[in-house]
Amino acid sequence: EAGVVQSPRYKIIEKKQPVAFWCNPISGHNTLYWYLQNLGQGPELLIRYENEEAVDDSQLPKDRFSAERLKGVDSTLKIQPAELGDSAVYLCASSLTMSGYQYFGPGTRLLVL
Amino acid sequence: QKEVEQNSGPLSVPEGAIASLNCTYSDRVSQSFFWYRQYSGKSPELIMSIYSNGDKEDGRFTAQLNKASQYVSLLIRDSQPSDSATYLCAATSGGSNYKLTFGKGTLLTVNP
Numbered sequence: 001e002a003g004v005v006q007s008p009r010y011k012i013i014e015k016k017q018p019v020a021f022w023c024n025p026i027s028g029h030n031t032l033y034w035y036l037q038n039l040g041q042g043p044e045l046l047i048r049y050e051n052e053e054a055v056d057d058s059q060l061p062k063d064r065f066s067a068e069r070l071k072g073v074d075s076t077l078k079i080q081p082a083e084l085g086d087s088a089v090y091l092c093a094s095s096l097t098m099s100g101y102q103y104f105g106p107g108t109r110l111l112v113l
Numbered sequence: 114q115k116e117v118e119q120n121s122g123p124l125s126v127p128e129g130a131i132a133s134l135n136c137t138y139s140d141r142v143s144q145s146f147f148w149y150r151q152y153s154g155k156s157p158e159l160i161m162s163i164y165s166n167g168d169k170e171d172g173r174f175t176a177q178l179n180k181a182s183q184y185v186s187l188l189i190r191d192s193q194p195s196d197s198a199t200y201l202c203a204a205t206s207g208g209s210n211y212k213l214t215f216g217k218g219t220l221l222t223v224n225p
Contacts, residue, residue, distance in 0.1 A: 042201050042215030091156055098211045100147045100203060104156035
């Protein structure tokens with residue numbers, strides 16, 4: 001069974017530039033999560049999808065971050081414009097339903113210069 | 114703000130010893146608790162879950178839960194160098210808006 005796929009794995013951009021991350025969850029997993037992880041910290045939830053519906057986006061900075069999950073499968077997380085403080089690892093995870101049994105992708109390491 | 118607290122470590126144990134990792138949580142209505150392992154530069158992977166007071170054993174791993182004290186622990190018996198990683202404790206939120214809150218993690222180093 002293929003795991004959660006994320007791309008790109010690494011991204012370096014200058015501040016004020018836009019950036020997008022892509023995630024393909026495990027087949028059949030209805031719930032998809034985007035997390036942000038800073039160095040030395042645990043993952044922090046940005047947004048959770050149940051199929052194509054964003055059911056918890058309370059921690060998503062909506063002035064610059066946006067996300068979508070068209071057709072309830074793949075998802076894209078976008079930052080526009082990026083700030084220096086956005087440098088972090090962006091993790092995508094999925095689960096069959098909302099659950100603590102989450103499977104994480106390899107993450108995208110973002111560096112904003 | 115619901116919190117999950119862990120000692121960031123590092124915790125250093127010799128090979129073959131028992132490693133004890135601890136975690137406390139602030140949300141009294143949390144129901145489910147999870148331990149994730151994260152190797153350096155990798156993503157978290159689930160290793161244990163526990164829902165009821167007491168102990169739950171899986172191979173060399175034992176999770177312990179005490180809801181009255183809001184305390185969760187993970188014991189790793191016969192520690193191996195391959196167990197060296199950061200261990201993240203996580204708890205689900207109470208109420209209808211399900212959310213998994215992670216602690217900062219404890220770095221474990223097992224010395225050969």
